[in-house]
Structures are given as structure tokens and as C-alpha cells.
Amino acid sequence: MKRPQDFFTIYKQSAWDKDTESMIGLYDDNIVIFDMWNQGYQTGLKEWSVVIKDWLGSLGDEKLNVIFEMIEIHESNDVGFGSALITYQAISISNAIVRSMKNRVTLGFIKQKDEWKVVHQHTSAPINSELKAILNF
Helix, strand or coil, rough: CCCHHHHHHHHHHHHHCHHHHHHHHHHHEEEEEEEECCCEEECHCCCCCHHHHHHHHHHCCEEEEEEEEEEEEECCCCCCEEEEEEEEEEEECCCCCEEEEEEEEEEEEEEECCCCCEEEEEECCCCCCCCCCCCCC
């Protein structure tokens, strides 16, 4: 990535194309992930790469449309911070939305050798009074 805001375009296109290598390329070797699913916490690109490959590979014939809203980026010379709302839409081969959910994402970026990488990613969703995630807010 030449700029932190490139993350959002590359991530969206990588998801749509199911291009695991492009998506993996967004992350630093020492990535720390706070995710909402399964383990909830992972470190290292090797471990996170497996999750990305499993996730995009599980889509079968479906496509994945990713929509970012309320993107905020703050950066200095070699450190950046971003946040957004992110909607995931599973699209069937007949072009219908079969599943959809919205999360919040917070990203920490570092710049090394004129390239930005995500070093920290945290996804979350608000919860209701029964402590259940609200995935469509």
C-alpha cells in the first residue's frame, strides 16, 4: 500500500476476487488480530493467512461484496490509524444478497520502506441488552 487509505480499496477488491495473496499482502508479518469469530485473538501473518484462505475459500460460488462507510484515517510519517464501518454481503451466482452483516473495524498501520502494512486489526459489533452482537446496525 502506498497510503493507509489504499487498504479499503485493496481489501474490497481482494474479497470480491477471492484473491487471498492480495489480501494477505495488506498485513505485516507481526500482525495482531482481535477478531469476532472463533479464536478472537491471533498473532502473526502465518496464522492470519490460514484464516483468510479458509474464509475466502469457504465462499464456494458466492462472491463477497465489501462496503466501507465512515472511513477515518490519521497518519504521521510512519504510523497510521484507521477506522470504518464494514458491511459484508454474500452474493449468489444469481446476483442476490444471501447474507449480510455489518461490523466496526479499527486498523493500526506502520510504514516500512515506503510501504504501509496493517500491524493491528480489531473488529467488533455493538451488543444488545441480552449481550448478543448486533450485526445489522
